Amino acid sequence: MKQESLQEELKGLSPKLHDLKQQNDGMRVPEGYFDALEDSVLTRLDTMGTRRQTIAGSVKRNGIRAWLFRPQVIAALAALFVVVLTAKRFFAPTPAAVQPVVVHTQPSEEELIEAYILQNISDFEVDQLAAVAKDREAEVVAPPVTPLQTPGLEGLSPEAIELLLREMSDEELESIL
Amino acid sequence: MLKFDSLQVSATKKPVSDEQILELLRSDNTFERGFRLLMSQYRERLYWHIRRLVLVHEDADDVLQNTFIKIYRGILQFEGKSKLYTWLYRIATNESITYLQGKARHASASLDDETVLQTNRLQADEWFDGDEVQVKLQQSIARLPDKQRLVFNLRYFDEMPYEEMAVLLDTSVGALKASFHHAVKKIEAVFKETDH
Numbered sequence: 001m002k003q004e005s006l007q008e009e010l011k012g013l014s015p016k017l018h019d020l021k022q023q024n025d026g027m028r029v030p031e032g033y034f035d036a037l038e039d040s041v042l043t044r045l046d047t048m049g050t051r052r053q054t055i056a057g058s059v060k061r062n063g064i065r066a067w068l069f070r071p072q073v074i075a076a077l078a079a080l081f082v083v084v085l086t087a088k089r090f091f092a093p094t095p096a097a098v099q100p101v102v103v104h105t106q107p108s109e110e111e112l113i114e115a116y117i118l119q120n121i122s123d124f125e126v127d128q129l130a131a132v133a134k135d136r137e138a139e140v141v142a143p144p145v146t147p148l149q150t151p152g153l154e155g156l157s158p159e160a161i162e163l164l165l166r167e168m169s170d171e172e173l174e175s176i177l
Numbered sequence: 178m179l180k181f182d183s184l185q186v187s188a189t190k191k192p193v194s195d196e197q198i199l200e201l202l203r204s205d206n207t208f209e210r211g212f213r214l215l216m217s218q219y220r221e222r223l224y225w226h227i228r229r230l231v232l233v234h235e236d237a238d239d240v241l242q243n244t245f246i247k248i249y250r251g252i253l254q255f256e257g258k259s260k261l262y263t264w265l266y267r268i269a270t271n272e273s274i275t276y277l278q279g280k281a282r283h284a285s286a287s288l289d290d291e292t293v294l295q296t297n298r299l300q301a302d303e304w305f306d307g308d309e310v311q312v313k314l315q316q317s318i319a320r321l322p323d324k325q326r327l328v329f330n331l332r333y334f335d336e337m338p339y340e341e342m343a344v345l346l347d348t349s350v351g352a353l354k355a356s357f358h359h360a361v362k363k364i365e366a367v368f369k370e371t372d373h
Binding site for chain 1: 205208209213216217220221224225234238241242245246249250304305306307308310311314332333334336358361362364365368
């Protein structure tokens with residue numbers, strides 16, 4: 001059908017070309033060219049190193065187990081095992097590098113204050129810090145408070161003083177205090 | 178003369194569908210068998226398509242092998258949006274044009290000049306024994322602009338339907354018909370000119 005339509009088309013367009021179409025165009029190919037072509041192409045692919053390496057044939061013939069026990073496969077698996085083992089050792093953490101386990105507990109009040117100061121107060125001067133330190137020292141070395149000096153009680157023993165204080169009325173006690 | 182349809186009919190081996198070939202190509206285990214089938218299925222059609230463009234057998238052989246190597250490397254990228262042979266023809270056409278362009282560059286000539294030079298080489302080709310009329314036909318075809326030459330070859334020698342050609346060349350059927358008619362008229366004019 002397609003051929004007829006071309007013939008019809010050519011007949012109408014150019015009788016000369018229509019007639020020429022019936023003749024041999026003189027182009028030939030060497031004997032057996034097409035049969036040899038497939039191997040030529042695959043050989044070129046081999047030379048270029050782009051031909052696919054198929055293992056399908058050997059796997060189908062002998063089964064996967066036979067394939068696994070081939071010396072090349074065993075050698076490859078052994079090499080892989082050694083590489084994995086070496087890599088594991090190489091990347092394993094050394095004792096020095098072990099980080100202590102941090103236990104997160106509720107922070108104490110002091111820690112919270114310190115954290116607050118560190119986060120919010122950053123403009124302490126060295127002099128200010130030194131002054132604070134001096135005040136603290138002064139507090140530490142300040143003399144202890146002297147015992148209450150009550151007139152007329154000198155020379156009495158503690159027991160006598162206690163007895164005396166018990167016998168005093170509230171007004172008298174207030175006047176002493 | 179080998180024709181587009183007669184090749185399918187005259188194939189000595191049982192024809193295999195494109196789908197069967199592609200199925201074999203999808204698996205590593207059967208890839209090579211599929212590729213061999215593809216080659217045996219399309220080698221003649223592609224060869225003659227290439228031969229009409231480059232004319233000389235030795236060049237056609239080079240281009241055809243390059244075409245199959247390209248197909249081998251790229252067949253897995255074939256998405257099946259067009260027919261397989263359309264995709265194969267496209268690769269063969271591109272390879273032929275690239276080959277001629279490379280030769281033209283080497284000879285510091287244009288592609289059109291190179292095609293004309295190829296007709297001179299054709300006469301010296303041991304695999305060509307056409308008469309004077311056939312040489313004249315090839316010379317007339319060689320003088321056509323690239324696109325027109327391609328359309329003429331696909332229609333006249335391969336007898337490709339316009340609809341398939343439209344997919345291959347990404348052009349409308351109307352434009353292809355017009356192109357073929359122009360080409361035929363130009364070739365006929367050359368014959369008339371020399372006949373007088």
